[in-house]
Every structure is written in C-alpha cells, then in structure tokens.
Amino acid sequence: MPDPLFAHGVGLAVVVIVLVKVVVAFTVLLVSTMLMVWFERKVISDMQNRIGPNRAGPFGLLQSLADGTKLFFKEDLLPERADRFVFRLAPLLAVVPAFLVFAVIPVGGIVTIAHHTVELQVADPPMGILFLLAMSSVAVYGTMLAGWSSGSKYPLLGAVRASAQMISYEAALGLTVVTVVLEAHSLSTRSIIASQAQHFWQWNVIRLGFVPFAIFLIASTAEMNRPPFDLAEGESELGGGFNTEYSSLRFALFYLAEFMNTITMSALAVTLFFGGPDGPGFHFLRWLWPILWFLGKTTAFCYVQVWIRASLPRMRYDQLMDLGWKRLIPLALGWLLVVAGVNLSAAWGFAIIGGGVLAAGLLYQSLSVGRRRRETVTQPPAARALAGVPLRPVARPGGTGG
C-alpha cells in the first residue's frame, strides 16, 4: 500500500509535513543517542557496583554533551600515510546509513493532520525492510574504508575482521527478516506492524516461534560490532581497531553511529517481532499511546543490549565465524522453510520439519567428519595462532602449512 499522505497529490501542506517529520526524526534520534550513551554508562556502572557519570547535570545526564564538546575541540589529526579523501569520507559513510535506517521505522500510529492522513514514520516505501538491509550493507563501507585509509596495520586488521563479520551475519539477519516478511505478506514496515496489531499473541516473536527473534538479536548485535562481538575494536588486541587513527570530530561520528545503530536495531526488533507501537491505549490523547508503547519497548531493548554487553565476554574470531556460518545460518534457513511450509498447510509443515531434522543430522555428521580430518592434519601451532582459526582441512602431501 503506498503512503496515504501522497494519495491526493503533493501540495505545500504535504511538503511541510514531510519536512517536519524529517526534522523531528533527526532531532529525536540525535538526542536519544546522547541519552543512550548516558544510559549505557549508567547501567553498566550499576551492574559493576560503581556510580558512573554523576558530575555534569542531574544524574550526570549532560555527560555525553560534555564529552561531545571535548571531542569537538580536540586536535583533528590526519595520519601522514592516510589516503586523505577516503579517510575523510569513511566516518560519513558510517553515520549516514545509521540515520537513514531510522526513516523506515514506524514510531506511532496513523494520525490526521490538517485533513492529511499521516503515518508516524519518515518514509513508508514499498521495499521497506529491504531498505534496512541495503543500508546495513552500505554501513560496511564506513568501517572498511576507515581501516584501510588510515595506512596502518591495526586499523586494517580491525577493518578486515569487522567487514567479514558484518557480511557473514547479514545473511542470518536477512533470513530472519524474510521469515517475518513471509508472515506479514509485505515488505513495508507499516504493513508488518499492521499484521501484528490485534493481540499480543499475534506478535511475531510468538507467532513465528522464539527462534527467529533470538537469531535476529544475536545477528544484529554482531552486525553492530557490539560486545560480545566487538572484535573489530578489540582494545586488547588491536589498540582500538578500525578507528585507532581517528580523533576529534571524526572519531565522534563513529561513536555516534555505533550508539545510533544500537537504538535503531532495538527499534527494529520492536517493529519486526514485538508489534511496533501496538499496545492498549485509552480514549483521551489517542495518538500518544502508540508512541509511548514504542518508546517503552525500544528502551527495554536498549537495556537488553547493555545487559548483554555487561555480562558476556568477547568471542574468539573462529568462534564468531562458526556461530554465524555453521549454526545461525542453517538454523535460520531451516526455520524459514518450516514457516513457509506451515503457511501452506500443516502437512507441508510437518514434512519440512522432518526434512529439516534429516538435513540437520547430515550436516552434523559432515561437520564431525571435517573435524576429525582436521585433527589428523598436522600443522605448526604458530600458523594456527596467527590465523586465529584452525586452518582449513586440506590434506597436503608435504604435511606443513603456512
């Protein structure tokens, strides 16, 4: 369904409404990013039994503002070996997609302003959720080019890790999104929340079984390079990762993008799996309740993200790749097939479950064969340690690798 705002032609009022939506979304996202930084620091310090920021403003609320000001006035360094153009471009490529993704997220219900039907989201394109995947694939460039253009080793390593990780987990993320799309029969985010709107047991988290949501949560955390998947900036190994050489405002842009992505992914989880702005409302101020429900659910998810960060240790690189390729993607794919089968008929559903169990058994068997073969191939431990993963099980006549 096309955006009802444009149904009767585009007049001055429509243009003004669109502009107001854009400005409001931009401002709210910036301010909530600032609050998110504060929230994360405060929650983590609570969990670690310390006080956290408490000097700037009430409860340290203005701490992010103070930090931002400090970053803004710091010296702007440009490494001598850097590729000047790309070095300047990379932070923008990180931050612009983070802003754009938020445009397709429905933050409230449908209201009427000056006889125009307005959906409370910046844009409702028919490709809706694909726009998210497109933007997250653009976001890879920010990290990758930042690492490469710095002209130094650790950023490059961080960038390689980050982009391999983001590309890998995008597959699992995309498959869970497809599961949701199958159930909603539409790519538009507005239709996706409309399909979950009746009762809370029609929310996708329940309707699709818990698994797609769990995969989405894991894959989106990896996609954002947040702990426990923050190998891209592993301080203890890479001295800060892809943004080591960045300072001042450009560093601030990366920081901004990271926290903005946290908020956007939480909002997206709410949209895809928890009914978006759906929830009980009252008769007075009818437009307000969906917005409050959306904000409440998103905040809850932001809290979950911080909680995950505070409690889980960082994964090793091979563990990360194993989890992504060998567990999440097959599981997401199998679940997608089951959902598709159940959508057709119960018989198809059971048939596909049977097939899935059989395929899982075969996959497990093949993986264990591969593991046994890998153990028989002798390789110098130094090569393994350098590569970070057990090397590929290649039967070599010489017997020495690396």
Next chain:
Amino acid sequence: MSAPAVLAAATIPDAVTFALAAVICVVGALGVVLMRNPVHSALALVMTLFGVAVLFVEQDAQFLAAVQVIVYTGAIVVLFLFVIMLLGVDRRERVLADTFRGQRVVALVLGLMVLAEVVLLARTRWTTGAHSVAGPLDGPGSNVAKLGRSIFTTYLIPFEVTSALLVVAVVGAVVLARRPGLGEPSGEAPDEADGASPVGPGASGPGAEAADAEAADAAGAGTAESTAGAGAAAGAGAAVTR
C-alpha cells in the same frame, strides 16, 4: 522516440531526479576508468551503482533498487575492495602502457560498435518484441508481488537453472582454489608476500605477516562458505598469500 519527447512526458521532479541520477552514474563511470588508485575506482563504481538504484526507484522498480544496493554495493564491490586491500595495491603500475599491442584501437572500435548497437536497440523493438518499460507495470499487486509471481511461475526454469549455475560456480571456485594435488608452494611464499604488500596506502614492513594471516583467514571463510565470486577471489587470495 527522441529525448525531448521523453523529458516533456515526465513531470518536473521526475526530470530533475533523472538528471541528477544520470550525472551521478556518468561521473561515477568516468571515475572508475580514470582514477589512479583502484580503491578510488571501486568507490566510483559504488557511486554509479547508487545512481542506477535511484533510476530504478524513479521507474517504480523498488525491489530492483533495493537488491541493486544489497547485492552490488553490499557484496560485490565489498569483495573487490577486499581483494584490492589485502592483495595490495601496486601503485607503481604503469596504467598508461598498452598490455597488448594495438589495444587502444581495438577498444575504441569495439566501444563504438557497442554504442551503435545500444542506440539501434533502444530505438527499435525487434529483438524481444516487448515495449521498453517506462513506468509501473499494470495490474493489481505491488511491484514486488508481481516480480515474485513471474519469477516463480513464468520464469521458474530459467530461475532454477541460474541458481544451479551459481552453485556449480561456487563448487568450481572451491575446487580450483584448493588444488589438492599440486603440493606446497612454500618456497615462493615470501616473494609473493613482498610483491603484494597487504597494508593500506603505501605502507609495509613488520606486521605484514599478521596481515597475511588475516587475509588467509578471511579467504578461508570465503572459500568455504561464501558466494561464487567470494569463493573464487578469496580463494585466489589464499593461494597468493601462502
């Protein structure tokens, strides 16, 4: 149909969008050819692909636009960049020298022939018998629904054959990249690593080994599990860096 007629038929926002996207496409395409640094060329290619995506949206082909960005910018050009960055950019390469004798003359002739062909085909419809599409498709349902229906009903066999082709390509890439029978090129490894300095713009030295290992690492993941192109190129990377 001549160009002014097309412009007259479109509304002003359409014409402005088309003009901007066309400029982006052409500038990007020129950049791909003219930039000295391969990374800059790849970025110019991204710019062109974005311009094409905008043109798709302009034609109401929303799904194609999204897939264009996801597949081409998100996967294929990232792969190009991976290979360029990790295998190293030899910036002393003499771009202006002909690799083959008479290369430029042949390229010019072939280019003009392709241009003539495109102009000829764009003005007539004797190849496929179909009108060119300039606007949304008719009938009910969204663009995505129509596309999905035609792929999975009318064009099911070509679609399945294409996916089989891709699988064959992946398997082939893995087989070619592994070369189990050829043994270990261990004596050549240091030279190869020097020749292809894997680190950013103009840097090399200690730490290159670590980068090599990382390259082999990424290549391993690519060879085993990624798409056809990823398998082929990353596998080649593994072959060079070892």
